[in-house]
Amino acid sequence: MEEKKIRPLSDFNSELKLKGFNVFQLENGGNAPHTYSRKDFYKICLTTGKSRIHYADRSFDAQGTILFFGNPNIPYSWETLSTEYVGYTILFSEEFLVPGRRSETLQKSPLFRMGGTPILEIGENQRLFLNSVFQKMIEEQKSNYEYKDDLIRNYIDLILHESLKLRPSENYNQTKSGAERLTTVFMELLERQFPIESPDRPLPLKTAKDYANSLSVHVNHLNRAVKEVTGKTTTTHISERIVNEAKAVLQHTNWNVSEVAYALGFEYPTYFNNFFKKQTGTSPSAIRQVKV
Template sequence: MKSNESVERFYQLQRLPEANLAGQQVAVKSGHFNVYDVEQLCTTDLAYNRRDFYKISLLTGVYQFNYADRGVRIDQPALIFSNPLVPYSCEVVSEAQTGYLCLFTEDFLVINDRSASLQDSPLFKIGNDPIFFPDETQLETLRQFFRQMLAERDSTYPYKQDLLRNYVNLVIHEALKMQPQTPYYPHQNAASRIVALFTELLERQFPIDSPNRVLKLRTARDFAVCLSVHVNHLNRAVRELTGKTTTVHIAERMISEAKALLQHTDWSVSEIAFSLGFEYPTYFNNFFKKHTGLPPRALRAKKAI
């Protein structure tokens, strides 16, 4: 399915009562958390929007992690921190995998100091090393934290969210005691990987399902930072492999999203402008008209006829 078709399909589905995301949004805004045993994931429904969720994994097995222009083979127990703004792929190499993982939104962990951001954490900060190799003592400590999370997740304790938050913080502090020594190696096909991950990162931001969700990545430099590459390197790779500039790809995807929002939601033009990262509706109007030849209201009025 083409991206613009999937966007339209998404907004059409929102009109169905059973597909309404209101409940999901409340959960996300109040802070969502879940934890899993890796061996049980094959029977677990992971229907989560990956744009929202940070992840901490404690894995045993053989895995291949690939980032934009580098990769790492993991063949010993590892503690891995994943930022939703940093795309990567994980290939499972061994048949046997054990361990745990937890998913959570930023609101779940950041509740006291709203000015703080997980993006600034040394474990989740873009460009930092997210993989650690615990020793036997550390590994058993971490496993115990995850076991406690699993037990509390299914409990009826009224303050279990606070307790779960404390366990996540304990895992984070245990990691801060370690020194990352990840043996990364450069990819020979770095350019094609960078372009593929740029495309994935661009698509990951859509569809926009709430007027309160603001597009975070809007420029080539924004994407380059997330991919840990120089913006000139990103621009050169995208231009060579696709024939279009990074800026053109971003603009085309934003226009596709803007059209879908205008045609399939009742959001005001100001709300759409804000969700797409425009400070003022006038800037959005000029951007939209430049790329479509029509002002946003004209497209909406045309659809209503």
């Protein structure tokens, strides 16, 4: 039997998934960007330089030292605008910070939630203090100390508490309507769920209610916004994207139909077959026979 084709992960991503965290230093813009699955990890950056950050539907021009908080459920991108650029980054999963207990707290935090404050301006004294915290985390990451994970969790908590004391920056560019902003975030969050990486790992977000919960809005509010802006329902967008991914996986991997169904969030293959046929007018096995 031919070996299944699974999308490869970078060495950095594999190590990150294994440990649940990774902290590293940035310097002079010369570091190669790390490739990792952003939908799995929270991110805190302490940076000094000039940059432009796009977070959900908002943009922020930063010059000087800032703290940035990335939520895996909210799309963001980062443009470095200066050649002199230094700082630190830590990536961590919900399970690492406090297994089974902390995710709801993080999702509701003003630092990570949608509509919250993902960017804070940092003074010189604060920069020096936070630099020392990141440096200690890097040292502990390399150590053989038995309880270093607990210590790094404490350092992350310290950064979060110090950040909550700071006054949020309000220099966001908000030009879209509330419905347009919410729809933009939903569409980017939907796209971020793909591609699926393994038949053993099902989609975490499958329904309109799942997306609404991740975005901390009521599902009716999300549905109204998406329908108003796009003319399609939230469920229609989700179904169309799942179908497109199903076609790609069926044509480009050797996963059997049961594995494809499970990876796309269907409890039973018959549910997937019925869904796929309703959406496309044909069966998954027929799509698999198409040569591309």
